[in-house]
Every structure is written in C-alpha cells, then in structure tokens.
Amino acid sequence: MTVADLDRNGLRVRLHLTNVAGTGAVHLLRSLLPALEATPGTRITAIHLPDRGPLALYRSPHPGTQVRTYRRHLPNALSRLLECLIPQRRYAGPEPLLVLGDLPLRSAALQVVFVQTPHLGATAGRHRMPDRLKFGIARWVFRRNAASVGAYIVQTPVMRDALAAAHPAIAGRIHVIAQPVPQWLLDAGLRRRARAEPRAARLSLAYPAAGYPHKNHRLLAQIGPEQASTWPIKQLTLTLPATAHPAPALPWVACVGMLDAPAMLQLYACCDGLLFLSTDESYGLPLVEAMFIGLPIVCPDLPYARALCGDGAIYFDPQSAASLRAALLTLQQRLQAGWWPDWTVPLRSFPADWPAVAQAMLDVVKTL
Numbered sequence: 001m002t003v004a005d006l007d008r009n010g011l012r013v014r015l016h017l018t019n020v021a022g023t024g025a026v027h028l029l030r031s032l033l034p035a036l037e038a039t040p041g042t043r044i045t046a047i048h049l050p051d052r053g054p055l056a057l058y059r060s061p062h063p064g065t066q067v068r069t070y071r072r073h074l075p076n077a078l079s080r081l082l083e084c085l086i087p088q089r090r091y092a093g094p095e096p097l098l099v100l101g102d103l104p105l106r107s108a109a110l111q112v113v114f115v116q117t118p119h120l121g122a123t124a125g126r127h128r129m130p131d132r133l134k135f136g137i138a139r140w141v142f143r144r145n146a147a148s149v150g151a152y153i154v155q156t157p158v159m160r161d162a163l164a165a166a167h168p169a170i171a172g173r174i175h176v177i178a179q180p181v182p183q184w185l186l187d188a189g190l191r192r193r194a195r196a197e198p199r200a201a202r203l204s205l206a207y208p209a210a211g212y213p214h215k216n217h218r219l220l221a222q223i224g225p226e227q228a229s230t231w232p233i234k235q236l237t238l239t240l241p242a243t244a245h246p247a248p249a250l251p252w253v254a255c256v257g258m259l260d261a262p263a264m265l266q267l268y269a270c271c272d273g274l275l276f277l278s279t280d281e282s283y284g285l286p287l288v289e290a291m292f293i294g295l296p297i298v299c300p301d302l303p304y305a306r307a308l309c310g311d312g313a314i315y316f317d318p319q320s321a322a323s324l325r326a327a328l329l330t331l332q333q334r335l336q337a338g339w340w341p342d343w344t345v346p347l348r349s350f351p352a353d354w355p356a357v358a359q360a361m362l363d364v365v366k367t368l
Helices: 023-037 076-085 129-144 157-166 168-173 183-188 217-222 225-230 261-270 285-293 303-309 321-336 354-366
Strands: 011-016 042-050 066-070 097-099 111-114 149-154 174-176 203-207 233-238 253-255 273-275 297-300 314-316
Touching: 011 354, 023 042, 023 183, 023 285, 023 354, 076 129, 097 354, 111 354, 149 157, 149 168, 149 354, 157 168, 157 174, 157 303, 168 174, 183 261, 183 285, 203 261, 203 321, 217 321, 261 285, 273 285, 285 297, 285 303, 297 303, 297 321, 314 321
Parallel strands: 011 042, 011 097, 042 066, 097 111, 111 149, 149 174, 203 233, 203 273, 233 253, 273 297, 297 314
Antiparallel strands: none
16 A cells, blocks of 8 residues: 555655754754644644644644653653654554654554654764763664665755765665745745844854754864954853853854854854854754854854855864864954845755745655
8 A cells, every 4th residue: 555545635644853952853844843733635634743842832723632741750761762662552553654753663554754863874883972972872763773764855955965874775765955034034024135243343243053063163172262352242142051151261262052053043143143153953943043144154064064155155174173263263354345145046045935845854754
C-alpha cells in the first residue's frame, strides 16, 4: 500500500517532534507547524510533542487532530535513545510519520525524516570526547533505523552531501528544501538599507545564538583585555545569560539572555551587522534572517556559510581571533565608505513563504 492509497480525499500524515528543543529548530517549527496543518488536501491526524519547552504548548486548530505529549521520565539523552530503539505502539499504523527531530524511530510506519543537525554527517574526530560519543551513538541509531525511512529532508546541498558521505546507503533519498525566515520576521517587514548611526566610529553587532559548544563563543575568550580597545566594536550583543559570559574582561560584550521576537526586531533594527561565530551548522538561520533584513554579515569561512551567503559576507577563520579582528576592521572601513550589502541574488534561492515549504515537504511524503 502506498501513501496515496491511504485516503482518496487527500494525504493523511502524522508529525513527530518530541525531541525538538534547540532554539533555531523551535523557531523554525513555530512557523512550519501551522503551515503544515493549513496545507490543502492534507489532514494531520496526530502531532507528537515534547513535554517541555515552547513547542509543548502547541495546540492544533483542528479538533480532529490528536495532540500527544511524550513524557520523559529519564534523562533526555537516555529517554531519546530508548524512544528511537524500542518500538512503541503509539507510532504504529499505516499513516506515514514526518519526523521533525533528526533521528528515525524504530517503527514499521513509513517515515520521512527532517535532518537539521550537522553532527549526523560530521566526522567524530572534529569533536571533543563527550560529544564524539554522543554523536557517534546518534549516527549509529540513524543507520540502524534507516530501513523504516523512505526519504530524508535537509536544508542545503552542503548538508545533503555531508549526510550522503557519512551514510552512502541513503544518498539517493535525500531531498533539499530550504526555508525562509521565521513567520514573525516575515510579518514584521523590517528592512535595513543603511546604518542606524551613519557616523558611528565603532560597530554595534549582534550574535543571536544559544551557548552550545559549536556556536564558538569561546573564540572571544582569545581576546585579551589589553587588546579590547584595538577592536572596532562599540557593543557586541550575545543572547547568552550573564552567567555564561564567554569573555567577562571585554567591556563591549553584552550578554542579554534569549530575546523574544519584539526584542530581536529591536536589536536587528539598530545593529550594524550580524556576527556569526559558529563552526558547525546545517543551515545557520541567523544568516538567513540577516540577509532577509539586509544586514551586513561577518561569518566563518566554512562551506555552510559560503553556501548561504555566497560572496556577500565578510569571512574569517573561525579558530583565529586575529582573523576575526581583520574581518571586523574590513566591515568598519566599508561602512565608513558608504557600503551596504545587496542580498538580492542569494535570497532568490529561498522560498517566499512557509506554505511553500510545507507543500514541498508533504510532496516528499507523497513519494513514499
């Protein structure tokens, strides 16, 4: 039986997102879930949610959709491992599962898996020992449950190629579907075409990222306090709590904690550009946000960033504070000369809205 045989009146599908907790993924799914449920010709029959975090509060607008919370009574990593390895009746049934949390389930149900973490395609040697073990187990689960997966969805060709290189058996089943900025930013209509303070001598920058190791905040700790005044920065705003400050000796680093949508809009409206430090991304949503708004970008010279930003960003070596300083001096000099980036060409590769993304994902489900 194929998916098309399940319902002559349209596609019936279940959504699984019990382990989605990362900041970027949460923002993405807050936009994607309503679009999936509103797709014509589709009925979402069940949504499996996490038991904590913002997504635990999601409620379907359709009375007939079953919304189920997966309760975790064990530590998250162990609970997630057991959920993926032990077949569970709640996921049984003929209707396909669109798994939005990277790892396929041990289930007879046909699955499409949306892979957002770059670590499933990375080599273990790039990480420290605790992370090497964690990501090694994740890759083992990913391979072990592949028999239940009809297709995979990733966000960029770079991620597709990395995943195919790590798991050659699935190379022909990986679909690339990019996403636009979150719906709250689409609705805001914020566009920047110049500096908020044209004559400012130093830069005001933003780096919206959680405190995961690959976000590379530790690079700032390489900057000695005696060097702080030589950097062209008035303020660098990090969305970290003050208790996680990566470089307390730098007077221009401000840790403000995670920001809600209005506060992020205010930050994007007044900063001179986005600084992105991350060494490992499948997508880099803040890069997409900055391009959509029209901001300058300073980011690592890595494949994921090159694939998104092309020649429009200013690049640096993510392991070198000296390289970062040189990139920021370049940005300062360009802005003082009246330069502002034009992201028209890179933005053409992104869908216009979330309904288009939802339809593309559900079209992949229909191929099962």
